[in-house]
Amino acid sequence: MAMIEEQLPDRIFENPGVTLRPISEGAEKWLYRPIQCLDHGFVYLVDYTGTDLSVVDAARVSYGQGTKSVNTAEGLIRYLRRHVHTSPSEMVEVKFHCKMPIVVARQWVRHRTANINEYSGRYSEMLDEFYLPALDDIKAQAKDNKQGRGDELPLDIRQEVRTRFAEGYRRQYEDYKWFLDVGVAKEIARLGLPVANYTQWYWKIDLHNLMHFLRLRLDSHAQYEIRVYGEAMARIIKDAFPLSFGAFEDYQLHAISFSRLELDVLNANQWPMSRIKADRVVSAGIANKREQAEFIAKLQKLNFVL
Template identity: 30%
Template sequence: MIETNLGSLMQNFKPQRVFSCSHTTIEVDGVFVRVPNDGDNSWVPLTREFGKGHHLAVDIEDMLQDPGIIRSARVSTGRDSSAVNEKAKGLIGYLWKDRHVTPSGSGVVFRLKQDTPIGYAQPFFRLFAEHNELSGRYSKLDGPYYTPRNIGYKTREEFDQAEQEAQELYGQLIDMGIAKEMARLVHLYRFRTRFYQTIGLRYLLEFLTWKNVTTRHGETEFYEVRDVIKQVLKHWTPWAFESFKQYPNSIDFSWVNEYIGNYRNQAVLSQVLDSRNVLNKGNTTLLRTFGQENHILSCLDDYPNPLKAFGHGGMTFSMSVPIHVFRQWVRHRNGHWTERRVDFDSIVLNDSFFVPENFRKQKGKVGHYEYVEVEGPENDELLEMFAKHRKACLERYSRLRNRGVAAEIAAMNLPYCFYIPVDWSVSIESLFNFFSLRCDGHAQFEIRQYANSVWDMFAKSFPVLAKVFAKNIHFGDSELIKKFV
């Protein structure tokens, strides 16, 4: 029975690397492999016949992923074994059916490499995972854009023309020495990005259980990526995937629109504690604070990390932020974010785009960049080029909307600098890391302005903690913070 069970799993385990749909490619770059006990010769070194280096012949049972779930579950019973016995498949089904998901979160971990349009990448950054993304601040973004398949001929012509204009302008700005972090503002909201994602099986499965999330991507091709993830799991974790198919554990979110409609206009700014304008059209609004300074400081008695004491206090903000700034900000993951639905029609109507006062040029090498503001007639010329580009994008958006193209599709031709509404509830512990990194002189200017506004509100709300942070914890170079010492 044991051999039959193991043989069945081995037969269905097909470790393929590349999976794709019309817009996204996911590569399985790495997985957990069980390391054998010392003295166990199940891993056999093989010398290549040609070339240099060595190969290891790894025992198939150590390579299988589903047994990782079993080992994680059985450790609680003292049977931490790699054995795949007759009860193993049933155990995986039982765990998933009854929503005992911790073993699938820790027992199977994927390192995925994704290539996807920028608008389709954002949902993945909200999953419980670690990410490292290609930086448009340090690298040229000069690849082809994504164009949806489900558009008509005339619409496709508009998309092609928009891409040509944006790519040419981006190249022109780069040739003029404009910093990459600013040149990317002219890219359209459909350039492609690449990132690594380290994520537990549990969170991929949970993503597949969410149904009727209609607040986003109702008209786009984004959800094709579900089938890509299913193929990854079918090949790499066949037993877990079979359990998912048998017990979908779907979470139906069709009810949320009723509450959004009832409470959207009541909720946000009824009790504003503080508010600051940031950049040309952004703002940071403080809605509430929580935690008492004396209680928080008394909790420094925590062990092994006294900084956890600062988790007993925090702040909630409502903000309007340029999308490229938010993409940096959301990497500070130890907080609770809400990206509110973007009303692209209003963005276009109100011209809600970030426009810099001065463009910047980039000098030096990675890790030692210097940014110098462009001034005088050259800056005026750049602002005029940017305004012309933005005007063309807005006119194209309006033409597409008048033709009946959905807002989310038409918005793919807007420049990557529109403002979006977000809410952020964050602990003081997380704010300390945010302040050290984003108030720092090496942070991009735009996010630094937001960080400074948040710091000012924090220092007024928690003056004692601000001084404790500035004196003992701060590791950046911000003079604004250092003056609190």
């Protein structure tokens, strides 16, 4: 027994009170505190297992030493994140209750590393709640991006779009209720409802895969409607696991990586340079036009393009 105890983290002997599980004060303050998202949605933290120190303990089990101090914990967490050693972060899990439009849920569920239990439209009536975009969020199709928004639309067009959305939602939900009233099964009656209808689920995921989700969904190119949920979860995770989230921000979220072709262009030229010259040297070294544009954007962040 003594040999086993020697391998346990010192902190579990310091406060033998209500629980021996590691507690994150930052996570505790977010439990069951909803953050509103869009017009009818929300995100809140239901539960969590582990803390930043749990990541460290998992990493150090390979040589049998528990966490010694927060300072060394931060250094190790940053090392793990910097060198993409991800399995220790997978030992920490979080569980959210989320309510979102079905169109957002369909994007969200593409992240297949989570456990999900969703509201059942076969068992329960679908909610009379639909996402109605704000006027500022109704824009034209982007000219250079087949899946994004672009320029502003005239105000009268945007107002008419909202009016037609609202009227359509009302008619579709009235039809849905009529189907139910005449005895149509819920699983069939719901077929006429739009993807703007709200659903909700419990969503459980480990910390590493949550950060991967956030890296994609916090990006400026992500659809606004799902980015709102990413921002809400990021607020919670930043408080719950500050050391891990800080390393994630520094080495992934706000970092820049370069391909071999990009490094070749960087090493072969003197920087900074004008935009005209940069376009010329980049196109000479990289054939794909989208890659060229992405590389120019990186160079602009570094102030390498004047």
